[in-house]
Amino acid sequence: xxxxxxxxxxxxxxxxxxxxxxxxxxxxxxxxxxxxxxxxxxxxxxxxxxxxxxxxxxxxxxxxxxxxxxxxxxxxxxxxxxxxxxxxxxxxxxxxxxxxxxxxxxxxxxxxxxxxxxxxxxxxxxxxxxxxxxxxxxxxxxxxxxxxxxxxxxxxxxxxxxxxxxxxxxxxxxxxxxxxxxxxxxxxxxxxxxxxxxxxxxxxxxxxxxxxxxxxxxxxxxxxxxxxxxxxxxxxxxxxxxxxxxxxxxxxxxxxxxxxxxxxxxxxxxxxxxxxxxxxxxxxxxxxxxxxxxxxxxxxxxxxxxxxxxxxxxxxxxxxxxxxxxxxxxxxxxxxxxxxxxxxxxxxxxxxxxxxxxxxxxxxxxxxxxxxxxxxxxxxxxxxxxxxxxxxxxxxxxxxxxxxxxxxxxxxxxxxxxxxxxxxxxxxxxxxxxxxxxxxxxxxxxxxxxxxxxxxxxxxxxxxxxxxxxxxxxxxxxxxxxxxxxxxxxxxxxxxxxxxxxx
Numbered sequence: 001x002x003x004x005x006x007x008x009x010x011x012x013x014x015x016x017x018x019x020x021x022x023x024x025x026x027x028x029x030x031x032x033x034x035x036x037x038x039x040x041x042x043x044x045x046x047x048x049x050x051x052x053x054x055x056x057x058x059x060x061x062x063x064x065x066x067x068x069x070x071x072x073x074x075x076x077x078x079x080x081x082x083x084x085x086x087x088x089x090x091x092x093x094x095x096x097x098x099x100x101x102x103x104x105x106x107x108x109x110x111x112x113x114x115x116x117x118x119x120x121x122x123x124x125x126x127x128x129x130x131x132x133x134x135x136x137x138x139x140x141x142x143x144x145x146x147x148x149x150x151x152x153x154x155x156x157x158x159x160x161x162x163x164x165x166x167x168x169x170x171x172x173x174x175x176x177x178x179x180x181x182x183x184x185x186x187x188x189x190x191x192x193x194x195x196x197x198x199x200x201x202x203x204x205x206x207x208x209x210x211x212x213x214x215x216x217x218x219x220x221x222x223x224x225x226x227x228x229x230x231x232x233x234x235x236x237x238x239x240x241x242x243x244x245x246x247x248x249x250x251x252x253x254x255x256x257x258x259x260x261x262x263x264x265x266x267x268x269x270x271x272x273x274x275x276x277x278x279x280x281x282x283x284x285x286x287x288x289x290x291x292x293x294x295x296x297x298x299x300x301x302x303x304x305x306x307x308x309x310x311x312x313x314x315x316x317x318x319x320x321x322x323x324x325x326x327x328x329x330x331x332x333x334x335x336x337x338x339x340x341x342x343x344x345x346x347x348x349x350x351x352x353x354x355x356x357x358x359x360x361x362x363x364x365x366x367x368x369x370x371x372x373x374x375x376x377x378x379x380x381x382x383x384x385x386x387x388x389x390x391x392x393x394x395x396x397x398x399x400x401x402x403x404x405x406x407x408x409x410x411x412x413x414x415x416x417x418x419x420x421x422x423x424x425x426x427x428x429x430x431x432x433x434x435x436x437x438x439x440x441x442x443x444x445x446x447x448x449x450x451x452x453x454x455x456x457x458x459x460x461x462x463x464x465x466x467x468x469x470x471x472x473x474x475x476x477x478x479x480x481x482x483x484x485x486x487x488x489x490x491x492x493x494x495x496x497x498x499x500x501x502x503x
Contacts, residue, residue, distance in 0.1 A: 065084055219282070
């Protein structure tokens, strides 16, 4: 195994800290409050490690850094191989930050089976960080599939809707179905590498991501691989028409966990990390398909968000609309769109995750997020209402927030490269502003119609700390976007250089 110069395997420590703590929790009695503090301590330690990784990262180096590698399955040439680059490094602190918000949001709302809940959350943190660090395709796939177990139990056991078990089962079946083409694509790529290099099977199989980037894949194999990986990741994004699990899970699942599922856009990360770099010719050939899927997502999600009668349903379809703009940006293949797409995926972690956490705070107080049970909530919950407005405006791309530079880069690139699709995306942005402001007015403004709303308590100090922390990062990245853009620029240029534009 090779580690960073100090000899400390930082990435492995990041993965092991929550995993070890998840096991340690079971040595404490079920009602012991130290369980929560152990989970919180593990996440704070991981946050320090994530910033340590970020401090060690050299943004002028386009390659993978802080790599750790050890042979895992010798007969298949599979390695435990971790590393970060400009695409993945910022996801580490932001992911841990979102999990910090989830733990604090669950501080008093989770009263039953606390050991199981917090250990599942920590397990999910481990495998999620592993996804961003994995540089072996099979290791990535194992982390990818490992997210299903904690999410299934978190949704089915702590969901707030009567159909939570159905929602958990539907999500799991969708993800298992998406995993089949994903695994087949990675295996196909490994066999193709062995055939091209003439190294033979099984010892010549290659799952090493940096080596696969340098390999030559035939056009026919690229096309097949493109569609296999696209389908596999599209389920997780989610893209129309494989999106139907998200609105169901958003309505039935625990709101804090849905904040993770909408904030961490692992499917779009997969498009950036694997689909385009491994199939550059096919991606360019089918750029119109990516653009079309993006536009359909923007408009479909926006229209469906307008007709929702529940705040959680609106946010779910809004998420589908916003992620459609990112997919459209990826299809543009310019440095502006590439950095804008990456910037926007990072934004989702705090903006989409943050607004769902606020929705969870609202649900915990009122017992519902249906519009019929709300109205006038700003009168008794002024701070909560103010932060919902702030996060909503950030999601709309308000200047001064991190949403503005990301959305501006995406829209200008889309209009320049796919004019019709770009204009449709602009319409989608206007549509998004319309449905958010209209629904915000129904939920938070006007007369109070429910006595529960009238007597509800505003944000507690713990909750206020979470949203202020998220909001501060959103403002910092919005006022100084160069910090994010310079950190990702060299890697984004290398990513774009793989696309044979004009070739």
